[in-house]
Amino acid sequence: MHSLTVDLWIPNGQAGVMSLLRPLLLDVVPTIQQTAALALGRLANYNDDLAEAVVKGDILPQLVYSLAEQNRFYKKAAAFVLRAVGKHSPQLAQAIVDCGALDTLVICLEDFDPGVKEAAAWALGYIARHNAELSQAVVDAGAVPLLVLCIQEPEIALKRIAASALSDIAKHSPELAQTVVDAGAVAHLAQMILNPDAKLKHQVLSALSQVAKHSVDLAEMVVEAEIFPVVLTCLKDKDEYVKKNACTLIREIAKHTPELSQLVVNAGGAAAVIDCIGSCKGNTRLPGIMMLGYVAAHSENLAMAVIISKGVPQLSVCLSEEPEDHIKAAAAWALGQIGRHTPEHARAVAVTNTLPVLLSLYMSTESSEDLQVKSKKAIKNILQKCTYLPALEPFLYDAPPNILKHVVGQFSKVLPHDSKARRLFVTSGGLKKVQEIKAEPGSLLQDYINSINNCYPEEIVRYYSPGYSDTLLQRVDSYQPLIN
Amino acid sequence: MSSSGIYQVAYYTMMMNLYNAMAVRIQRRWRGYRVRKYLFNYYYLKEYLRVVSETNDAIRCRRKKIASHGNQRKALEEFAEMKEREEKKANLEREEKKRDYQARKMHYLLSTKQIPGIYNSPFRKEPDPWELQLQKAKPLTHQRPKVKQKYSTSLTDWLACTSARSFPRSEILPPINRKKCQGPFRDITEVLEQRYKPLEPTLRVAEPIDELKLAREDLRRKEWLRNVNDNMFLPFSSYHKNEKYIPSMHLSSKYSPISHKEQFRSEDPKKWICDKDFQTVLPSFELFSKYGKLYSKAGQIV
Numbered sequence: 001m002h003s004l005t006v007d008l009w010i011p012n013g014q015a016g017v018m019s020l021l022r023p024l025l026l027d028v029v030p031t032i033q034q035t036a037a038l039a040l041g042r043l044a045n046y047n048d049d050l051a052e053a054v055v056k057g058d059i060l061p062q063l064v065y066s067l068a069e070q071n072r073f074y075k076k077a078a079a080f081v082l083r084a085v086g087k088h089s090p091q092l093a094q095a096i097v098d099c100g101a102l103d104t105l106v107i108c109l110e111d112f113d114p115g116v117k118e119a120a121a122w123a124l125g126y127i128a129r130h131n132a133e134l135s136q137a138v139v140d141a142g143a144v145p146l147l148v149l150c151i152q153e154p155e156i157a158l159k160r161i162a163a164s165a166l167s168d169i170a171k172h173s174p175e176l177a178q179t180v181v182d183a184g185a186v187a188h189l190a191q192m193i194l195n196p197d198a199k200l201k202h203q204v205l206s207a208l209s210q211v212a213k214h215s216v217d218l219a220e221m222v223v224e225a226e227i228f229p230v231v232l233t234c235l236k237d238k239d240e241y242v243k244k245n246a247c248t249l250i251r252e253i254a255k256h257t258p259e260l261s262q263l264v265v266n267a268g269g270a271a272a273v274i275d276c277i278g279s280c281k282g283n284t285r286l287p288g289i290m291m292l293g294y295v296a297a298h299s300e301n302l303a304m305a306v307i308i309s310k311g312v313p314q315l316s317v318c319l320s321e322e323p324e325d326h327i328k329a330a331a332a333w334a335l336g337q338i339g340r341h342t343p344e345h346a347r348a349v350a351v352t353n354t355l356p357v358l359l360s361l362y363m364s365t366e367s368s369e370d371l372q373v374k375s376k377k378a379i380k381n382i383l384q385k386c387t388y389l390p391a392l393e394p395f396l397y398d399a400p401p402n403i404l405k406h407v408v409g410q411f412s413k414v415l416p417h418d419s420k421a422r423r424l425f426v427t428s429g430g431l432k433k434v435q436e437i438k439a440e441p442g443s444l445l446q447d448y449i450n451s452i453n454n455c456y457p458e459e460i461v462r463y464y465s466p467g468y469s470d471t472l473l474q475r476v477d478s479y480q481p482l483i484n
Numbered sequence: 485m486s487s488s489g490i491y492q493v494a495y496y497t498m499m500m501n502l503y504n505a506m507a508v509r510i511q512r513r514w515r516g517y518r519v520r521k522y523l524f525n526y527y528y529l530k531e532y533l534r535v536v537s538e539t540n541d542a543i544r545c546r547r548k549k550i551a552s553h554g555n556q557r558k559a560l561e562e563f564a565e566m567k568e569r570e571e572k573k574a575n576l577e578r579e580e581k582k583r584d585y586q587a588r589k590m591h592y593l594l595s596t597k598q599i600p601g602i603y604n605s606p607f608r609k610e611p612d613p614w615e616l617q618l619q620k621a622k623p624l625t626h627q628r629p630k631v632k633q634k635y636s637t638s639l640t641d642w643l644a645c646t647s648a649r650s651f652p653r654s655e656i657l658p659p660i661n662r663k664k665c666q667g668p669f670r671d672i673t674e675v676l677e678q679r680y681k682p683l684e685p686t687l688r689v690a691e692p693i694d695e696l697k698l699a700r701e702d703l704r705r706k707e708w709l710r711n712v713n714d715n716m717f718l719p720f721s722s723y724h725k726n727e728k729y730i731p732s733m734h735l736s737s738k739y740s741p742i743s744h745k746e747q748f749r750s751e752d753p754k755k756w757i758c759d760k761d762f763q764t765v766l767p768s769f770e771l772f773s774k775y776g777k778l779y780s781k782a783g784q785i786v
Contacts, residue, residue, distance in 0.1 A: 232543055232547070233547070265536060266535075266536065266539065268540050268542065270536070271539075271544055272543050272544075275544060301532070304529075304533060305532075308533050308537050309537065
């Protein structure tokens with residue numbers, strides 16, 4: 001009886017197993033009850049069919065009923081079963097809520113033993129993870145103040161689980177996040193950022209970012225908890241998840257208003273994030289790239305601040321070496337936001353030779369639609385302000401017509417005023433290329449070409465127009481030499 | 485004559501053109517100043533960018549230090565150090581402000597040419613540092629005492645005849661040299677005085693009859709506000725048990741103290757018209773309420 005552990009999985013006999021285990025839960029010997037509960041938990045943990053079988057076998061009400069009265073080992077095992085059932089799908093979690101388990105779990109949160117508290121908090125976290133109604137049910141059961149108390153306990157594992165549960169509750173809607181803030185969680189979470197444990201930090205940062213992402217007021221409340229500049233030290237942590245979550249937190253704060261972005265930049269956040277992007281690879285970079293894009297999008301001063309923090313070379317490195325399309329799309333978007341404000345900004349982006357890369361991404365057939373759209377927008381926005389001609393010249397050769405229009409437009413704006421540029425334009429073969437462009441008369445492109453041609457004397461224009469050598473030879477043919 | 489009219493029009497047009505041209509010059513200068521100062525201040529932007537890059541460098545080299553030490557505790561210590569420094573700075577500033585305020589208050593202790601002040605004793609080699617502080621401080625002017633508006637709730641507030649509905653009062657005073665209406669009218673000031681005469685209630689009306697009871701209720705209410713719990717502390721642990729006290733044989737005798745009511749008055753509740761007993765209230769003196777008001781203008785002595 002005492003050695004009953006069901007580690008072997010019986011494929012078609014789940015129903016049989018459940019009906020065998022159920023009466024053992026009511027056994028006189030407490031160790032048997034605990035082991036039976038543990039067995040059920042492990043079964044339910046394995047896959048969701050077994051979890052459904054646990055629910056269908058009416059085991060949950062029995063568990064919930066005896067949860068209130070038993071010793072701490074049983075409580076831990078029963079909470080483990082509830083967690084294992086609740087993690088698979090929202091319907092199973094709803095079944096757990098329907099059998100009244102939330103109140104007993106909340107009572108377990110007040111228990112003395114930290115293991116019981118941890119198991120209860122874990123179960124509540126998994127239930128609240130699925131959707132907003134379940135989160136609201138967990139909040140209505142009064143779990144949030146107790147979770148905030150759990151965060152202050154000395155055990156690290158309990159802190160981690162409580163932080164993760166708060167993060168799962170707060171992520172669904174602004175009202176839920178407001179509930180978490182009203183319980184005073186933000187101050188405690190902010191203090192725990194300095195804790196050396198990596199997993200705890202990553203849960204805490206995730207919780208803060210879920211709170212801050214919903215609205216400006218919530219983001220301001222998180223900032224008021226004095227997380228800057230401590231969060232910037234987390235960006236240099238060895239653990240990848242800590243870096244990613246720290247970048248996510250800074251991004252959620254910076255995206256709301258220009259004032260918040262300004263605060264982040266003033267604290268040195270731009271440089272820290274840029275260094276962090278440089279030190280990671282893959283999906284970990286994505287929140288950092290998006291953060292730079294949001295900051296640069298708010299105003300041109302902030303975009304200039306990103307440029308002087310040496311953000312553009314880093315972003316172009318990301319653009320060229322990352323294999324995944326969504327990260328490239330994010331980098332393209334961020335570069336577009338940086339370069340679209342003034343000619344200074346566009347020049348800063350163009351100098352790093354990113355425009356050809358963007359063009360190739362736009363033209364390549366392998367890029368996803370999202371990437372193509374974003375790179376096209378970025379190119380358009382940058383080109384409309386770019387007056388740095390050496391970067392524009394390669395575009396004359398391989399750009400598609402819709403982009404070519406903008407390129408030629410920019411040339412037509414710059415060339416009338418700059419004589420050195422005109423000379424360079426001729427010697428580098430740009431004028432020749434422009435003459436070869438076929439444009440419909442009366443279109444915008446033709447207007448631009450005409451204004452470029454008006455900058456040069458007629459002989460030069462005629463010299464570079466296509467077919468000039470043929471006309472010259474024709475003249476030779478038709479020339480009557482003077483016979484004297 | 486029409487020709488002079490044409491000249492006048494031409495002159496007028498020329499002057500207006502001149503004024504407009506001058507106005508354009510003035511506006512050009514003003515707009516340039518405004519844009520450069522408030523809308524886009526180039527030097528401010530450059531300064532801001534410089535500060536941002538300095539902060540970035542500080543963060544980068546601090547983080548390099550941390551990364552090379554490879555210890556998060558360093559980050560904690562650095563952060564704590566920075567906080568400490570900031571706090572010390574704030575403390576110093578507060579001290580400075582306090583000293584400055586004190587120096588301003590003690591400005592009169594500064595030494596004059598003839599008489600050295602207390603901080604500038606001739607027996608010292610050099611004056612006390614307070615002397616220099618006093619020299620730097622500006623003298624403090626008296627703060628004019630703020631006139632507090634006292635909210636007096638008098639009977640006039642609830643009497644209908646002086647309400648704003650029946651006698652509307654405007655906030656602005658009537659003009660000084662208003663022309664007198666023609667006719668056998670009284671002086672306007674007298675009329676207004678009579679109209680807006682404040683109420684002079686008698687003594688009996690002015691104080692409520694059960695003022696003492698009201699005051700007691702008020703006190704009890706105030707005390708109740710302060711209570712955390714409404715359950716009163718009981719004097720001893722078995723107080724809630726309503727056991728009637730059974731006195732011992734020796735103590736229960738006929739000779740117990742009697743209440744004053746029984747001593748002085750004999751009551752017969754059957755003869756009472758209503759259930760309540762008389763209220764112990766002293767009537768006011770009618771004589772005093774008529775003081776100064778017989779056959780006289782209001783408020784003046786007979």
